[in-house]
Amino acid sequence: MCLSDLRRGDSATVTGIPDENLRMQLLRFGITSGCHVSCHARLPFGPVVLRYGGQEIAVGREVARSVSVECTGEAFGRRWRGGRGRG
Numbered sequence: 003m004c005l006s007d008l009r010r011g012d013s014a015t016v017t018g019i020p021d022e023n024l025r026m027q028l029l030r031f032g033i034t035s036g037c038h039v040s041c042h043a044r045l046p047f048g049p050v051v052l053r054y055g056g057q058e059i060a061v062g063r064e065v066a067r068s069v070s071v072e073c074t075g076e077a078f079g080r081r082w083r084g085g086r087g088r089g
Contacts (some may be wrong), residue, residue, distance in 0.1 A: 003073060004068035005050055008041035014071035015039075021068060028069070031059050038074065 019025040043051040049060040
């Protein structure tokens with residue numbers, strides 16, 4: 003799975019950044035293999051906006067396709083279908 007596959011609210015662990023130049027660019031934002039990120043938004047035909055370390059980072063769609071992740075959680079609304087406010 004890659005960053006571009008995440009949907010809004012999903013959280014994931016970065017498992018691989020194969021390109022050395024990209025690895026150095028993401029390192030400037032503190033994103034390395036093993037760190038946990040969450041998808042704040044996906045703009046149509048545009049970047050994926052990640053939340054990490056108290057900041058929001060827009061990552062281009064092509065860049066997001068080259069970063070491997072392992073999904074660790076889904077958005078609240080998809081996990082708990084109608085579970086809040088009932089009962």
